[in-house]
Amino acid sequence: MLKRLGFLAVAGLAVVLSGCAHSPQQLNVTPSVTIPLSQVARQQPVVVTVKDGRSSPVLGTRGGLYPDSSNLTISEQTMPHVRQQVEQALGKLGFQVVAEGTPNANSMMVSLADLSYVSPKEGVYVTQADIGAAFAVEVRSMDQRYNGRYSASAQHRFGYAPNQATNTRLVTEVMSDALSRIFKDPEVIRILQQ
Numbered sequence: 001m002l003k004r005l006g007f008l009a010v011a012g013l014a015v016v017l018s019g020c021a022h023s024p025q026q027l028n029v030t031p032s033v034t035i036p037l038s039q040v041a042r043q044q045p046v047v048v049t050v051k052d053g054r055s056s057p058v059l060g061t062r063g064g065l066y067p068d069s070s071n072l073t074i075s076e077q078t079m080p081h082v083r084q085q086v087e088q089a090l091g092k093l094g095f096q097v098v099a100e101g102t103p104n105a106n107s108m109m110v111s112l113a114d115l116s117y118v119s120p121k122e123g124v125y126v127t128q129a130d131i132g133a134a135f136a137v138e139v140r141s142m143d144q145r146y147n148g149r150y151s152a153s154a155q156h157r158f159g160y161a162p163n164q165a166t167n168t169r170l171v172t173e174v175m176s177d178a179l180s181r182i183f184k185d186p187e188v189i190r191i192l193q194q
Contacts, residue, residue, distance in 0.1 A: 023070065025062065025072050025167055026072075027074050027172075029075070029078045031085065031178075031179050033176070033180050034177070040189060042094060043094065044193060045096050046097055046098065046106050047097075048090065052111070053113050054114065059117045072171075086179075090108070106191070109138045113136040115132070130153065131154050131156070132174065134178060137150065146187050152177035154170065154177075156170055
């Protein structure tokens with residue numbers, strides 16, 4: 001009887017502690033340009049560079065009692081996917097994406113400047129997540145240069161700790177919003193058209 005009670009006590013403690021600690025999550029984020037794009041260019045050549053300009057690969061933690069053990073990161077496939085989306089968007093706008101070193105080509109550099117996921121540090125249960133993303137962009141023509149920063153954010157509340165699929169979807173939505181804002185900026189388009 002005592003053995004059985006001891007086993008139940010240990011099992012119960014394990015269940016309680018599992019609610020306090022969250023494992024790390026690597027999110028397979030696939031942001032996309034979600035706004036309609038119409039052809040405005042005449043096949044002007046553009047060299048595209050996309051990079052991760054963040055100082056740390058960690059965007060935040062999932063919170064709970066042991067936040068240091070619950071880091072959130074994005075997969076290595078995210079930035080190649082962002083590059084693909086940028087190139088597709090430029091193609092829809094009527095630009096021609098060309099290799100670096102192509103003579104007389106304009107350039108567009110897109111850098112992931114910030115990606116954050118902030119959840120409450122106090123308390124056992126994750127009740128909220130503030131997610132933010134920002135892209136820094138530099139476009140150059142032969143005689144002009146333009147820099148812009150495009151950001152988006154969202155706040156979500158939960159009754160329970162969000163799982164990997166939910167966090168992936170939420171971060172993807174915010175990154176998609178920020179990425180789409182680049183192509184809403186008429187100055188970006190104007191300089192690339194030169």
